[in-house]
Amino acid sequence: MVIFIKDSIWQIVSNSALTKAVYQMRLRGDVSAITAPGQFLNIRLAGLTLRRPISICDRDDTTATILYKVVGKGTEQLSHMKPGETLQVMAGLGNGFDLSPAGARxxxxxxxxxxxxxxxxxxxxxxxxxxxxxxxxxxxxxxxxxxxxxxxxxxxxxxxxxxxxxxxxxxxxxxxxxxxxxxxxxxxxxxxxxxxxxxxxxxxxxFEERMGCGFGACMGCSCKTVTGYKRICKDGPVLLKEEILWGD
Amino acid sequence: MGRLSVDLCGIQLENPVIPASGTFGYGAEFCEWYDINLLGTFSFKGTTLEPRFGNPTPRIAECTAGMINAVGLQNPGVKKVIEEELPKLKSCFSKPVMANVSGFSVEEYAKTCALLDREPQVGWLEVNISCPNVHGGGMSFGTVPEAAAEVIAAVKKATTKPVIAKLSPNVTDITEIAKACEAAGADGVSLINTLLGMRIDLKTKRPVIANTMGGFSGPAIFPVALRMVWQVANAVKIPVIGMGGVSSAEDVIEMMLAGATAVEVGTANLIDPMACKKIIEDLPGVMDRYGIQNLKECIGGAHHG
Missing domain, CATH: 3.40.50.80 (Nucleotide-binding domain of ferredoxin-NADP reductase (FNR) module)
Structure with missing residues (x-):
């Protein structure tokens, strides 16, 4: 499968708290690389080295919505950002969920x-x-x-x-x-x-894992599976039940 | 060859910019982003004789102006690299590639290099005697001059291609290791590999990295790397490849003024996959600004007068 990843500037449409620690942010940008539910965005934040990978909660033709929990410096910084501010966002990351085996229920x-x-x-x-x-x-x-x-x-x-x-x-x-x-x-x-x-x-x-690049280059988020070594960021984050090996 | 070109151990590079091993895979991920033929070359993922999974996760930690990794040389093994990765690479990269090799014994280094020696697309062998993330191999060869020399001498016997020794900064005197490699026949040295570092999570009060320690890289280490490139360039006659926190065209020129013939770019690729393309495109403008006609003139420029 060829995955087309895009890295571009997105604009914050809204950013507000859903609970004490969980925020909802809507971003306007090039959503064309988002091809499946379960994919994630990798967001660059001023002053921080690594991007922050955050799963996509919803999308439409021009925006994507993310829900994130404030757990550290990056998400803290994200929670203070205001509508109109911009972020560098990589989209189209991860395999996402496959809907075809879902069945009727x-x-x-x-x-x-x-x-x-x-x-x-x-x-x-x-x-x-x-x-x-x-x-x-x-x-x-x-x-x-x-x-x-x-x-x-x-x-x-x-x-x-x-x-x-x-x-x-x-x-x-x-x-x-x-x-x-x-x-x-x-x-x-x-x-x-x-x-x-x-x-x-x-x-x-x-699955969730600490990532370096988010696009499959650094091997920072590898895991062992029944079908070999997989990168959570690129071959995942979605794995089939049949291929999961728990622990090390 | 244009104003960016340099000669690295007898092979012409269109420009001195080389993505560093471990940040560029075997090239495929970056072919999705841009035509990687615009690079000088790139150093592929550290390859060992046998396949390796590497260390448990978490393998990555954020730092101020940098990051720590403890991947631990995950790679499919040299056989698969030759059978699967190099044929794939051929379809998107037409230049000689730098093969980065690691090992756990002198024999293993030599065997892996002998196998890669037969591959026409391999231009240089970059021998990693400086990986901080594996036990009983990697860095343990690069911290003792005699051990470093033994690896380089064995690899030299196994190949006719230029051999570049990748050096660790985690030593008392990096020039001693560089000189030992030169005396053992190395055609070049590259430095620095990552600095051994660690982080502790205040919530769990445990190390962030599963392997406790890892290699610290990124813009924060640039001045340390530059200083070591300067020292090594003074100590040896063979070409030096400078690396460590390089993220801009200005950084490339600074490394070259310190004595680097070519410059590797690592962590920057992980933050922005287009980093090397941007650096190469920025070089002519930055050279104009500082009155540099040809990049070659810069090499070691800060040592004169």
Whole structure:
């Protein structure tokens, strides 16, 4: 597969807090390189060496939306940026989710900041006539976001929180439905491992890793899989359930 | 040959700009960005006799004006490089390429170089005796003059192509290692490889890098690299390739004034894949600004008078 990556200047349309730590930013730019849900943007920030890879939550013909959690210097700086300001953004990175094996009733399982890439995926699955169930997992009620957005596009949406302060008490794997044709998941590694064990169909996992370049050159984000060594940034971030090797 | 051209160990380079090993793969990723034939050459990913996965992740850490990597020489092994990567490269790169080689014993270096010696597209062998991210190999050869000389002498016997020793800055006196390599027959030296560094995550209170330490690179190390290029250029007669934090046409010229015949660009490629193209395009304008007719004139220029 030939991937056409583009690096260009994007303009911030909006940037606001969804929760205490999670922000939503809409950016206007050349979205033509974005070809699949589950891909990511790699954003250059003034004064920082490495770009920050952030998954794409949604897109239209001229803009892309990202949801990011403030976890360090880069995301902190991003959270202070204002509409009208510009960023250098690399787009078209990563393989993204493959919709073709989804079947009629796919299940989407997201935890924390693993939720965002599932939104565009859900939208595309619904557009192609699938009946989508999504399970969203958070620690507490105040960390929850995007439940309404998933409902609004027609997903059967199940919210879980670890402390029971919103939705069902427990983990995403405590809320797995009986009947689904395929699954897609993104979230913290512990959650992905639990999903791996408790799901009964094939599925796709989106992984996170510290990256150097983001476009396949530096081997900073390699992992071992059943089918050989893969770069999370270029051969991933989405891996098939069948090719995952946990641990080292 | 134009005003940017230089001679590197008997092979003409259209310009002195060379993407550094480990930041350019085997070229394929960058062919998607631009016609890489505009480069002087590039140094491909550090290759060993056997395939290697490298170190566990995280392998990357951010630093002020730089980064740390602890990839640990992930590569498919020389056999696959010859069978798969070089044929792919041929379709998008028509110039001689610099083959970067690493190893865990003198014999392994020699064997890998002997295999690459048969490849017509390989112009130079850059022998990495300075990788900080592997145990029992790499840098351990580059920190003792006798060990460095032994590797270079063995490689020289295995190839007729020019041999460039890639040197570690993590030594007391880099000129001693450079002189030992020259005496053992090296046709050139390249420096500096990364500086050994580390970061600690305040949240976890543990090292960021899974391997604890890694190689520090990027603009922050440029002055250190420039100083070592200056010292080595004074100490040896063979060509010196300067590298370490180079990110602009100005940096290239500064390295050459310190004594570099050619200049490798590393970390800059990872931040901006077009970095080397931009540097090459910027060179004529910067040369005009500083009254430089031909880049060749710059080599070691700051040592005179």
């Amino acid at each position: 796919p299940l989407l399982i997201g935890g924390g900041v693993g939720v965002p890439p599932l939104y565009l995926l859900a939208r595309k699955l619904i557009e192609t006539g699938r009946q989508v169930t999504v399970i969203l997992g958070f620690n507490t009620a105040e960390e929850c976001f995007y439940e309404e957005e998933f409902r609004a596009i027609g997903c059967r949406t199940i919210l879980t929180t670890a402390d029971g302060s919103a939705g069902r008490r427990g983990f995403v794997t405590d809320a797995l439905p009986e009947d689904y044709t395929y699954f897609y998941t993104c979230g913290p590694e512990a959650m992905l491992k639990a999903v791996f064990q408790k799901t009964v169909t094939s599925g796709q996992f989106s």
